[in-house]
Amino acid sequence: MPRRPGMATFAILKAIDTGYRHGFDIIDVTGLPGGTVYPALGRLETEGLLQSQWEDPRIAQQEGRPPRRYYEMRPAGKRALDEWVRQLRQLEQLPASSRLKARPGKA
């Protein structure tokens, strides 16, 4: 059953889209706990928004470290992210209420 994606999901998608591709890097940049990020990565992969691959072991060997797993956007993930950004922009452009003073949004 598809769930309504939450803020954490989009933070993770955005992080990967921006170029953070390893689990711990995503944890660092989003500030989310590892207990949230890893299950979310697993779920996004199952749902086909992301895919993961193992780094070429030869490169890792040359650098004297174990190969790392990296995550990449799939087209569906990119579309979901774009849609979310679009909705966010729409929200920003809500006309200010006459009673409440609108706060200027950050660009």
Add this chain to the structure above:
Amino acid sequence: MTEPILIRLCRHAIAALSSLAPAWRADDVRREWLAELHARTAGAAGSGLGRVAQLRLLARCCGAIFFVVWSWKHEWSLDMSTVDVRYGLRMLVRRPAFSIIAIATLALGIGATTAIFSAVHGVLLTPLPYPRPDRLVKISGVDARQGNLALGNLSVPDVVDYTRLATSFEALGAHNLGSFVTVTGGAEAERAPYLLVTSGYFRALAAQTSLGRLFVAEEDRPTPPDVVVISDGFWKRRFGGDPQIVGKSILLGGQPSTVIGVLAPGFVHPDPSLDAQPDVFALLDPDPEMSGRGGRYVRALARLSDGVSLQAAEAELKGIAASLEKEYVKSNTGRSIAMRPLAREVTGDVRTPLVVLQAATCAILLIVCVNLANLLLAAGSTRAGELTVRRALGATRTRVMRQLLTESLVLATVGGIGGLAVAWWGTSALSTLTAISALHRGRIAVDATVLLFALGISVIAGLIFGVIPAAQIARGADGALAGATTRHTDGRGARRLRASLVTVEVALSVALLIGAGLLIRSFWYLTHVDPGFRTNQVLSVRIAVPSTRYDDPQRQVFFDRLYSRIRTLAGVQSVGAVNILPLSGGYSCDGFHVLGQVVETGQEPCAEVRSASPSYFETMGIDLVDGRLFTERDDAAAPRVVVVNQALARQFFSNENPVGRRIVYSSRRQNDAREIIGVVRDVRHFGLDREPMPEFYTPQAQPPGYGGIFVVIRYDGDPAPLVPSLRHELRALEPDVPLYGVRTLAELIDQSVADAKVRTQLLGLFAALALVLATLGSYGVISVAVSQRTREMGIRMALGADASHVVRLIVRQGMLPVLAGTVIGLAGAVVLVRALEGMLFNVRPADPVTFTLAPLVIIASGVLAAWLPARRACRVPAADVLR
């Protein structure tokens, strides 16, 4: 450079947590997390990590557990629930006959176990409804003289001394055995359950009021104030929840008393022997002159002080009892106390029967599981083809096993749902039983814990009957995969497995049958005991005349007028009265001695004393053995006389005729010599299973007189129309005397054996169920074995074996596991029946009749189970088989 310890811990955490993930994922998880950790800690970036950063990293690594949990959830939602469960449900529908039998037997097994558990949970496992109930103890009096009639009561002065001297308790209180009091004024006169207590009673139970206050220690004084505390229910029912009730006066037995408090809702009196929870609480009079140390009619309970053990408190009270024994030689010789946790005391009578019944239901559930395991094993050989194909297509053996187990769990869950329906019905039946005391009745219900229990045993049952067949069948599919024969006969292993399952269920049924047999025989003896009085066509009603309105002579006049009015009613043959009716729960144990016999001080015997009207014996059918009965002339002015029972005559006049001898009645109110004018037959006062006690009767018209009496009426025809006319006659004489406790003596007898009846019926039912299930089980196993050997039988018969030979062969082989089970069951029963010892009457636990009959029944049903399939096998024409 050595690695910091925290980083090493990170590695260990990752290794440990990743190993918990589903097998196919575990390696990936470990590699990914270790690589990430390495990237953070190795090289220039890692060397400078501070302690705080390392700790943070460790916390992050421990977060892997969330991923493990998620991956399992994901895993299960992927195939366990969606594929296997749906497949399991389809299998249920595809094999309707098997499914119906399996679900019905599971529902019976799980339902019976859950229903009994709801009683076990409500009565034995739920703590008593008081704050810190583990600190509450019951203090019982111990007396060598009373022997097996351990009533455990104490005298009020003794309790006062214990309260004053003991230091082990936060509070110590006493209560009497409860009675009824007539409440008049305002609404109609009513008999309310009435309890006399000391102030420590409420303090020990940590009772709370919703209005007013409870008794205080200063009120425990001779001639205590006329103040009462009432129950929440009584306050709402009789006074409509009047918020101004505190300080108001109510009439109890004609005397005004002031209500000082209303108990908070939910307060219960912790004495299971009471028929009804008390509504009115008043103060016990602690005056030693009033009741004396010989009058033991109260029970004591206490709350231990913090840090004091039960043993220490008991030792202290025993010390005080010893000093009282020295001080009051006449009354206290041989008297001491015993202390037990209140919770044990309250559940004393029902604990063993409940545990036995719970064990019986567990045995039934186990038999059900064994039968289902056998059915699944048999079904498995027909499914070998399907499973082999699955294995060939790449399913692992674990995967096949998991699918089979899921099917079992689906079956168990559906059975469990059916079981809940059975349990719900069984629980409502159990909680209405008279055998369950008023204290526990409300606590037996299907609640969250019971639901959880039902779920738990359903899963356990599913595993029990699922694991062995799943492993066996999965292994069978392996064999087929390796190219073994495809013919659907089982190997020796499977046959042996099924035979041993039959052995298990037969052993369980033998043990259950023996237990039930013992109870049934015991119950038969119990209901065929002569109670000593006639039980047909006798009605008993209770009336209570207030002592404030009638003195002794007036009261006797009132009674005589009432009897003669009742005698004129249609259908009444005779009318008698007594102060304590047999089997009604009352007793006296008053001191006496035979004039002319030497009794050492403090060794004076006690007897049951009853005050009876002249026609009491005739009405009750208590036969005269020697001498004469009371007449109208044995009145207050006549010489004092008594009639004794045979037990007293035997014990105190072994070879002599007691008629004409004199006894001294030396209770707290009497001290005079009375002539024995007659001997009557023994009556079982304390229960059909209790031997009669020495007893003597005094004429109702001679002291001591009692205001509260049982009127017994022998009648013709139907007693129902009699009761309104009785009420009418009583009201015509005296409107404020209530009539209550209407019962026939047959009902009284039924009620006295209700406990024994219930447990006998339940265990009998369970044993019958076990017998049927075990017979069906061995029938099923032998049938399968025979159908697989039909070819062999055909060959044997074609070669000249006659039918009877083949039948004998099959029966002999089929009987082996049954006989083995019988022997094991007998051996187990020898040990297990000891638990029943306290419930048996006139039957020894090692009763030879039961121990012979039960195995015979099992063997006979085993022979039947083997003979039916054997006969069928012989009827198949040899040519058909060989073709």
